[in-house]
């Protein structure tokens with residue numbers, strides 16, 4: 550009976566996370582938005598649209614991160630590292646909420662493709678979890694490395710006047726580097742270069758489509 554209840558609780562929790570991830574403005578951050586107290590410089594309408602496109606990509610990246618952690622949480626054993634993985638997932642919710650808030654300020658919207666990217670990332674996370682903790686943690690590290698590179702690129706691409714988006718991305722960059730370090734220190738395998746190249750190609754497909762869609 551108790552096993553059945555805990556399985557039901559689990560399903561409800563998963564469903565709640567899916568809703569909070571995919572429904573715009575449903576995610577709430579546990580930390581203050583890093584842009585509080587930062588003022589933008591002047592931006593043209595075209596610059597604001599460009600910034601919204603970039604922040605939409607970052608938001609979808611966080612949808613993928615959330616799905617990845619959820620998928621792994623569903624299948625991985627992670628006896629010693631589950632708490633840290635849950636902590637990282639909570640920080641990804643902060644990132645999700647901050648990107649969403651910034652998109653609103655820029656009169657932008659989240660991507661129509663988020664449900665598809667959530668499903669694909671959940672599947673990849675669940676598969677990695679099944680393959681063992683070292684692979685699972687290695688996948689986290691490789692993903693965080695990829696996200697970090699991508700955030701560096703976006704900090705260069707943001708319009709000069711967009712200081713509030715930059716403040717959000719800087720905090721996210723710090724958090725992602727921490728997630729990567731933790732996953733490797735916890736025993737994550739270092740993935741080979743061809744695998745990382747494949748991840749980079751997939752991320753380019755995501756960024757190109759989400760910028761407009």
Ligand SMILES: [Fe+2]
Nearest residue numbers: 611614641644
């Ligand atoms: Fe993140």
Ligand SMILES: [Fe+2]
Nearest residue numbers: 693724725728
């Ligand atoms: Fe992360």
